Amino acid sequence: MPHDIFICYSRTDLAIANPLAERLRAEGWTVFLDVQTRVGERWHKAIQKELHAAKALVALWSAQSCDSDYVLEEAEYGKRKGILFPAFIERIEFPYGFGRIQTADLVGWAGERDHAGLVRIVDALRLQLGGREPQPAPAVTVAPAAAPPPSSGQTFRDPLRSGGEGPLMVVIPAGRFLMGSPVTEPERSDDETPQHEVRIALPFAMGVYAVTFDDYDRHAQAAGKWKPDDSGWGRGERPVIHVSWDDACEYCQWLCEQTGNAYRLPSEAEWEYACRAGTTTPFHTGERISLEQANFDGNYTYNGSASGECRQKTLPVGSFAANDFGLYDTHGNVWEWCQDTWHKNYEGAPTDGSAWEGGGSSSRVLRGGSWLARPRLCRAAYRYVLAPDDRGGFIGFRVCRVAPIEPLRAAPLNPVTLKR
Numbered sequence: 001m002p003h004d005i006f007i008c009y010s011r012t013d014l015a016i017a018n019p020l021a022e023r024l025r026a027e028g029w030t031v032f033l034d035v036q037t038r039v040g041e042r043w044h045k046a047i048q049k050e051l052h053a054a055k056a057l058v059a060l061w062s063a064q065s066c067d068s069d070y071v072l073e074e075a076e077y078g079k080r081k082g083i084l085f086p087a088f089i090e091r092i093e094f095p096y097g098f099g100r101i102q103t104a105d106l107v108g109w110a111g112e113r114d115h116a117g118l119v120r121i122v123d124a125l126r127l128q129l130g131g132r133e134p135q136p137a138p139a140v141t142v143a144p145a146a147a148p149p150p151s152s153g154q155t156f157r158d159p160l161r162s163g164g165e166g167p168l169m170v171v172i173p174a175g176r177f178l179m180g181s182p183v184t185e186p187e188r189s190d191d192e193t194p195q196h197e198v199r200i201a202l203p204f205a206m207g208v209y210a211v212t213f214d215d216y217d218r219h220a221q222a223a224g225k226w227k228p229d230d231s232g233w234g235r236g237e238r239p240v241i242h243v244s245w246d247d248a249c250e251y252c253q254w255l256c257e258q259t260g261n262a263y264r265l266p267s268e269a270e271w272e273y274a275c276r277a278g279t280t281t282p283f284h285t286g287e288r289i290s291l292e293q294a295n296f297d298g299n300y301t302y303n304g305s306a307s308g309e310c311r312q313k314t315l316p317v318g319s320f321a322a323n324d325f326g327l328y329d330t331h332g333n334v335w336e337w338c339q340d341t342w343h344k345n346y347e348g349a350p351t352d353g354s355a356w357e358g359g360g361s362s363s364r365v366l367r368g369g370s371w372l373a374r375p376r377l378c379r380a381a382y383r384y385v386l387a388p389d390d391r392g393g394f395i396g397f398r399v400c401r402v403a404p405i406e407p408l409r410a411a412p413l414n415p416v417t418l419k420r
Contacts, residue, residue: 002049002050002053002054003029003030003031003032003050003053003054004029004030004031004054004055004056004129005024005029005030005031005032005054005055005056005057005058005125005129006031006032006050006051006054006056006057006058006074006078007020007021007031007032007033007057007058007059007060008057008058008059008060008065008070008071008074008075008078009033009059009060009062009065009071010060010062010064010065010067010068010071011355011357012062012064012350012352012354012355012357013060013062013064013065013089013354014262014264014354014402015201015202015204015352015353015354015402016060016089016106016109016202017033017060018033018262018401018402019111019202019402020058020060020106020109020118021033022402023111023113023118023122024058024122024125027122027125027126029125029129032050032054033262034046034047047074051074051077054078054083055083055128055129056083056085056125056128056129057074057075057077057078057081057083057084057085058085058086058087058121058125059071059074059075059078059084059085059086059087060086060087060089060106061086061087061088061089061090061092061094061095061098061103062088062089062090062092063090063092066092066095072095075095075098076097079097079098079101083128084098084101085104085121085124085125085128086098086101086103086104087103087104087105087106087117087121088103088104088105088106088107088117089106089107089109090107091107104117104118104120104121104124105117105120106118106121108201110174110201110202111202152171152172152173152203152325153170153171153173153325153326154170154171155168155169155170155171155208155326156168156169156171156205157169158255158258158259158261158401159259160218160258160259161257161258161259162222162258164218166215166255166258166259166263167207167208167209167211167212167215167255167398167399168207168208168209169205169206169207169208169399169401170205170206170207170208170325170326170327171203171204171205172200172203172204172205172206172270172273172274172325173203173325174200174201174202174203175199175200175273175278176197176198176199176200177197177198177200177272177273177276177278178195178196178197178198178280179195179196179197179198179269179272179273179346179349179381180192180193180194180195180196180346180381181193181195181282181379181381182195182280185282185379185381186282186302186303186376187302187303187376187379188379188381189382189383190345191344191345191383192345192346192381192382192383193345193346194345194346194347195346196346196349196351197351198269198273198350198351198352198353199351199352199353200269200270200273200352200353201352201353202402204270204400204401204402205400205401205402206266206270206274206325206327206398206399206400207327207398207399207400208318208322208326208327208328209239209317209318209328209329209398210239210240210317210329210333210334210336210396210397210398211239211240211248211251211396211397211398211399212236212237212238212239212240212317213228213230213235213236213237213238213239213240214235214236214237215240216228216240216243216251217235217240219251219254219255222254223250223254225250228240228241228242228243228247228391229241229242229393231313231393233313233314236316237316237317237318238314238315238316238317239314239317239329239333239334239396240396240397241314241334241392241393241394241395241396242391242392242393242395243337243391243395243396243397244388244389244390244391244395245265245337245364245386245388245389245390246388246389247391248265248337248397249265251397251399252264252265252399255399255401261401261402262401262402263399263400263401264339264399264400264401265337265338265339265355265397265399265400266336266338266339266398266399266400267338267339267340267353267354267355267356268338268339268340268355268356268365268367268383269349269350269353269354269355270353270400271336271338271367271368272367272380272381273353274325274327274330275323275327275330275331275367275368275380276323276380277323277324277325277327278324278325279323279324279380281380282302282303282379282380282381283331283378283379283380284323284324284330284331284380285331287303288302288303288304288305288375289302289305289331289332289375289378290305290306290308291308291309292320293320293321293331294320294329294331294332294333294369294378295311295314295315295319295320295329295332295333295371296310296331296332296369296370296371296372296373296374296375296377296378297310297371297372297373297374297375298310298375299374300374300375300376301375302374302375302376302379305375310371310372311371312371312372313371314333314334314371314393315333315371317329317333319333329368330368330380331368331369331378331379331380332368332369332370332371332373332378333368333369333370333371333396334368334370334371334394334395334396334397335366335367335368335369335370335373335384335394335395335396336366336367336368336396336397336398337364337365337366337395337396337397338355338364338365338366338367339355339357339364340355340356340357340360340364340365341356341357341358341360341361341362341363341364341365342360342361342363342364342365342385343356343359343360343361361385362387362388363385363386363387363388364385364386364387364388365383365384365385366383366384366385366386366395367382367383367384369382370394370395371394372394373394
């Protein structure tokens with residue numbers, strides 16, 4: 001069924017596009033983002049259909065979106081049709097040809113319902129879509145909603161339309177961190193430089209564990225896909241292995257279709273931020289790591305650590321203590337795919353936590369180390385690279401999605417007690 005509102009944006013701006021879509025849905029409108037296209041669907045046909053049927057088009061202006069032919073073409077169509085409602089999300093000049101259109105200011109919006117730019121665009125859309133006069137903003141004395149917004153550390157699972165639940169997720173707080181390694185870190189690599197500050201402006205949700213065989217096999221069976229080999233170690237709660245970057249993206253797309261929420265792979269910056277959980281040491285465990293804290297090749301040592309053994313296989317997720325953000329196994333067990341393409345260092349890297357997909361190679365980044373990696377490769381700053389179709393018994397992934405600004409009607413945030 002056609003949607004009321006079409007949001008055009010750059011993929012690097014999903015951290016704003018997704019919560020904005022949720023806010024507009026809370027008004028009772030249907031909203032289309034291009035992540036909602038289905039596997040097997042011709043995406044350009046689907047987008048064209050939605051674009052022509054939309055009653056309003058919201059364009060998010062950022063440096064990336066204004067450099068995207070797709071975004072500019074969609075916005076130009078909305079302009080010609082008289083249904084364009086643009087909003088700045090970065091401090092940039094007006095895109096050529098759009099300077100005479102009144103534009104909302106969403107720069108710095110972090111989900112507040114009373115943000116002036118948000119109120120302005122919602123009021124304009126009310127007039128366009130509902131024929132109603134703008135509603136006055138609620139007084140500050142109004143009691144808060146019965147269900148509060150999710151807080152950092154809250155865990156939840158989204159229900160699947162086909163039955164069952166998606167992966168266990170935890171809300172990661174907004175914040176800043178230094179990405180990369182300092183020059184004083186032992187056994188660092190040149191591609192971890194220059195160390196630079198990254199700002200994560202909005203909370204996001206991340207898988208508490210790497211995606212398990214239980215999670216992935218449910219998708220494989222429903223989609224009629226092959227089930228990855230478990231190397232004879234067992235399935236269940238072990239992390240899925242022998243999955244490529246392409247396989248991981250297909251699983252994320254399936255979760256989008258099943259839950260109605262925007263699942264994706266983490267950006268490299270989000271992954272490191274979440275792994276560190278406020279620490280600045282090589283591991284979230286400190287200056288060194290032991291086999292009692294992670295699954296890696298203990299035949300090798302790091303920074304004075306004790307030597308041990310290599311377990312020669314994955315372990316079930318959650319076999320060791322979580323970090324301070326509630327994430328398990330961010331060091332060792334399986335390498336985890338990120339969204340980013342490979343760049344040889346951080347010169348020119350984004351500082352807003354978004355994925356870096358332009359200007360690099362076609363290979364993709366992995367993080368975290370694995371059961372057969374020596375400890376220096378399991379450091380929070382270490383970067384690994386493979387082709388997007390590579391698979392192996394040491395490769396897995398975990399997923400992200402935008403943390404809801406307010407509880408979702410279709411997928412309420414039901415607290416979950418961690419098993420470990």
